[in-house]
Amino acid sequence: MRRTATRTAAAASTLTMALVLSGCLGQEQESDAGRNADAKDVTLTITSNSDAGGKNEINARWIEEWVIPEFTKQQKDKGVNVTIEHDGIGVDDADYKAKVALDFGTDIGGDIVEIDGIWLGEFAQGGQIRPLTDVVGDEVDSWDGWDQIPDAVEALGAFEDQRYGIPLGTDGRVIFFNKKLFAKAGLPADWQPTSWEDITEAAVALKKLPGVVPLQLNAGTAMTEATTMQAVLPLLAGTGSEVWADGKWQGGTDDMTAVLDLYQRIYQGGLGDPVLQQEAKGRDKSFEMFSQNKIGILFEGDYLWRGVLSADGVAPMADRDTAVGWAKIPARTPGSGVDGQDFVSMSGGSIRVINPKTEFPQQAWELLEFMNSAEATKVRLGDTAQITQRDDVNAEVLTGDPMLSFVAEEILPITRFRPGLADYPKVSAALQQATADVVAGRSAAEASAAYQAAMVKAVGEDAVSGG
Amino acid sequence: MVDAPPARRTGRARDTAGIGVARAVTFVSPALVLIGLFLVFPALWTIYIGITDYTLTGTASVAPKIVGLGNFVEALDDALFGNALWLTLVFVLGSAVIGQNFLGFALAWLLRGARPALRRVVESLVLMSWILPSVVVAYLWIALLDRDGGTLGALIGSPGTAWLVEYPMASLVVFNTWRGTAFSMLLYSSALAAVPPSQLETARSVGASGWQTVRDVVFPHIRGHVLTNTLLISLWTANDFGPFLLTAGGPNHASETLPVFIYQQAVPSGRLGYAAAVSVLLLLVNLVVSAVYLLLLRKRS
Structure with missing residues (x-):
C-alpha cells in the first residue's frame, strides 16, 4: 500500500512539475521605460x-x-x-x-x-x-x-x-590581392578583373609560384557567415540574382549552380586550398597566410585591411600599404550583375x-x-x-x-x-553547406540539388524559387 | 532502482539495516532530493523541451508550440543525425571499448612485474594525460596535428598533412584513447592484484603461454571488472564533448558525434527543441547500453 502511495505521490509531483515548467518557456516581460530614471x-x-x-x-x-x-x-x-x-x-x-x-x-x-x-x-x-x-x-x-x-x-x-x-558603421566586400606575388607572376599591380574568367586566369598564373595558394574564396560551414557574406552573396549578385527577391529565397537555380560551378573550378581545379576551408580555424589561418605572402587573391571585407593587416590587427603586415592591392568584384560577365551592374559587392x-x-x-x-x-x-x-x-x-x-x-x-x-529576416540564418547555413559539399568533392549540380532540398526543408517550398 | 529484489518481500527482509523504514527514508531523502533536483528534473525538462519547437531566437522563442513527437520523427529521418549516431558508435568502439580497454589492460599487465620506479614513472605519465584540463589537452593536440609546423608532421617527415581535416575520426579515436587510458590502467592494475598468485604460478609451471594465462586464468577473475570498466568508459566516451575542441565536428560533419551535433543544433543553429529531442535519444541509447552491460554483469553472479 505504502508503495502505491509513494508512486502516486511521485507521479503527481512529476505532473505538477511538468505543468509548472510548461508555463516558463519563452515568456516575455513588459516593463516601464522610466524605471530608475532618477537613480543616483x-x-x-x-x-x-x-x-x-x-x-x-x-x-x-x-x-x-x-x-x-x-x-x-x-x-x-x-x-x-x-x-x-x-x-x-x-x-x-x-x-x-x-x-x-x-x-x-x-x-x-x-x-x-x-x-x-x-x-x-x-x-x-x-x-x-x-x-x-x-x-x-x-x-x-x-x-x-x-x-x-x-x-x-x-x-x-x-x-x-x-x-x-x-x-557602428558599414563596410564593403572587395577582392584583395598581393602585389608582390602579382609582380612575380607577371600580373599588373592595378589589376581589375571584369569577369569571373579574369579571376580564374589570374589564379592560373599565380599557381606557378611555389608555396603560394593562388586564390581563396571562403567556403564551407567552418567559416560560417564569412562564407556567405564574402563569397556566395557577391558572386550570386554577379549572376544578376539576389538571395531574397519577390518574396522568395534563391533555390538551386541556374544562377546558384553557376556560383557553385566557380567553386568547383577553384577547389577541384587546384586554384584554392580546400583543406584551409575545412579547418576549424580556417579563416584566421587565411588571414595569417595572406599577411605572410602565401595567398595571392583573397575575397574579404575591408575589415581585412583595417582590422587584420593593420599594425594593431590580428595578423599585421608590415608592408601593407605597398603590398596589398584591391579591386572591385566583377559580375560573372560585364553587365550580368544585379540591375545590369558590371561590379557588385555586399555590405553589412x-x-x-x-x-x-x-x-x-x-x-x-x-x-x-x-x-x-x-x-x-x-x-x-x-x-x-x-x-x-x-x-x-x-x-x-x-x-x-x-x-x-x-x-x-x-x-x-x-x-x-542582406535581407534582415528571421529565416536568413537558415538560408545562410544552407548556402555554406552547398559550398562545403563542392569543396569536399561533389559536383556543382549535385550540390545545387542538395541545396534546393535543404532550402525546401528549412523555409518551406512556397518560399523557394527555382529547383 | 533502489528496490529490493522481489523475492524477499517480508517486512524484516526489506529492513536490512535494522533502523526502521521511517528512519531509512529520512537518511536517504537528502540524496533523493539532490537526485530529483539535478537529475530527474533536468531530464524531464529536456523531454518537455523536446516536444516543443522552442528556439533560441525568433518567433518560436517567444511562443513555442507543442509539436509532439515531431522532433523525434525528424531526427530519425535526418541524415545528419544518422551520421552523428554512426560516428558516436565508431568513436565509442574505437577509442573506448577497444582502445582504452586494451591499452589500459596491456599497460597494467606489463607493469605488473616491472620495477617500482619504472612503474611509477609510466603510471604518472599516463595519469597526466587524464588529469590535464580538456582545453589544455586540445591545444596540445592541435599543436601536434597541425598542418603548418605540427609536431607529428615534423617527426615523421611529412609536413603538410592536416591530420584533423584529412583523418578526423582516426585522429579523434587516437586522441581519446590517449586521453582516457589511465582509468582503465588503474582499474585493471587493482583487478590484477586480486588474481591469486598461486594460480599464475600453476599456469606457468604447466607451460601456459602469456595469452593462454590471460584468457584462462586472469580473465575469469576480472570479468566483472572488464564489464564495469567497459560500461563506464563507453558512457563517458559517448557523452564526451572533447572532440568539439579539436575539430568542431568538421570537416563537413565528418567528426560530428552526437554531443557535438546536439551542441551545433542547440546553440549555433538555435534549435533548442530539436536538440533536446536528440538529447533524449542519446539518453535512451545510453540507457540501452547500460541495460545490456548490467544484464551481462548479473549473468555472471
Whole structure:
C-alpha cells in the first residue's frame, strides 16, 4: 500500500512539475521605460566582441580607456555615480552570437550590446530586443545624430520600419590581392578583373609560384557567415540574382549552380586550398597566410585591411600599404550583375542595441548617445580609418586612407545589403553547406540539388524559387 | 532502482539495516532530493523541451508550440543525425571499448612485474594525460596535428598533412584513447592484484603461454571488472564533448558525434527543441547500453 502511495505521490509531483515548467518557456516581460530614471547609483555593462590585446582591439580600448572614464566623469558632474563595465570577448562571430543569444535569455546580459545587424531580425522577432521607442521612449527619435547617418546604414539597425539600435558603421566586400606575388607572376599591380574568367586566369598564373595558394574564396560551414557574406552573396549578385527577391529565397537555380560551378573550378581545379576551408580555424589561418605572402587573391571585407593587416590587427603586415592591392568584384560577365551592374559587392555592419531587460533604460540611452557622438566616433578611430555611421566623421577621416575611401566612393554606391529576416540564418547555413559539399568533392549540380532540398526543408517550398 | 529484489518481500527482509523504514527514508531523502533536483528534473525538462519547437531566437522563442513527437520523427529521418549516431558508435568502439580497454589492460599487465620506479614513472605519465584540463589537452593536440609546423608532421617527415581535416575520426579515436587510458590502467592494475598468485604460478609451471594465462586464468577473475570498466568508459566516451575542441565536428560533419551535433543544433543553429529531442535519444541509447552491460554483469553472479 505504502508503495502505491509513494508512486502516486511521485507521479503527481512529476505532473505538477511538468505543468509548472510548461508555463516558463519563452515568456516575455513588459516593463516601464522610466524605471530608475532618477537613480543616483547606476551600473551599466557594455557587451562587445572586442578584446584589448585581441580581436577588434581598437574598439575595446576605446570603450575601456575613453568611453568609460569620460562618461563616468560627465555623470559625476551631474551628481550621478555611474559604474560601467566592459564585457568584451574577442571570438568568432558565431560564438559571439551564441553568447549574446544566451545572455538575452538571462538577466545577466549587458545593457548595451553590440550585435551584427543581420541578427536583428531573429532577435527582434523573438522579443530579445525591442524597438528603442519601447525600451527608452519617444525621445529617441529626436536624437540629432540620426541626421548624420545615411538611410542605408540606418537600415542596418531597423526592423519592420522601427529603430532597434544605432549602427557602428558599414563596410564593403572587395577582392584583395598581393602585389608582390602579382609582380612575380607577371600580373599588373592595378589589376581589375571584369569577369569571373579574369579571376580564374589570374589564379592560373599565380599557381606557378611555389608555396603560394593562388586564390581563396571562403567556403564551407567552418567559416560560417564569412562564407556567405564574402563569397556566395557577391558572386550570386554577379549572376544578376539576389538571395531574397519577390518574396522568395534563391533555390538551386541556374544562377546558384553557376556560383557553385566557380567553386568547383577553384577547389577541384587546384586554384584554392580546400583543406584551409575545412579547418576549424580556417579563416584566421587565411588571414595569417595572406599577411605572410602565401595567398595571392583573397575575397574579404575591408575589415581585412583595417582590422587584420593593420599594425594593431590580428595578423599585421608590415608592408601593407605597398603590398596589398584591391579591386572591385566583377559580375560573372560585364553587365550580368544585379540591375545590369558590371561590379557588385555586399555590405553589412554591427549595431548597438539596448537590452530591454536593463535596469536603467534612460541612462543606457544616454550612454548610447554619448558613444555615437561625433567626438566619440572620432576618438574611436584614433589615427585609423573606418566607414563610420556618421557622415560628418567620414568626411574627415576617410581622406587619409586610400582603401577605405575606395570603399566609400566606389563600393557603397554599387553594394547590396542582406535581407534582415528571421529565416536568413537558415538560408545562410544552407548556402555554406552547398559550398562545403563542392569543396569536399561533389559536383556543382549535385550540390545545387542538395541545396534546393535543404532550402525546401528549412523555409518551406512556397518560399523557394527555382529547383 | 533502489528496490529490493522481489523475492524477499517480508517486512524484516526489506529492513536490512535494522533502523526502521521511517528512519531509512529520512537518511536517504537528502540524496533523493539532490537526485530529483539535478537529475530527474533536468531530464524531464529536456523531454518537455523536446516536444516543443522552442528556439533560441525568433518567433518560436517567444511562443513555442507543442509539436509532439515531431522532433523525434525528424531526427530519425535526418541524415545528419544518422551520421552523428554512426560516428558516436565508431568513436565509442574505437577509442573506448577497444582502445582504452586494451591499452589500459596491456599497460597494467606489463607493469605488473616491472620495477617500482619504472612503474611509477609510466603510471604518472599516463595519469597526466587524464588529469590535464580538456582545453589544455586540445591545444596540445592541435599543436601536434597541425598542418603548418605540427609536431607529428615534423617527426615523421611529412609536413603538410592536416591530420584533423584529412583523418578526423582516426585522429579523434587516437586522441581519446590517449586521453582516457589511465582509468582503465588503474582499474585493471587493482583487478590484477586480486588474481591469486598461486594460480599464475600453476599456469606457468604447466607451460601456459602469456595469452593462454590471460584468457584462462586472469580473465575469469576480472570479468566483472572488464564489464564495469567497459560500461563506464563507453558512457563517458559517448557523452564526451572533447572532440568539439579539436575539430568542431568538421570537416563537413565528418567528426560530428552526437554531443557535438546536439551542441551545433542547440546553440549555433538555435534549435533548442530539436536538440533536446536528440538529447533524449542519446539518453535512451545510453540507457540501452547500460541495460545490456548490467544484464551481462548479473549473468555472471
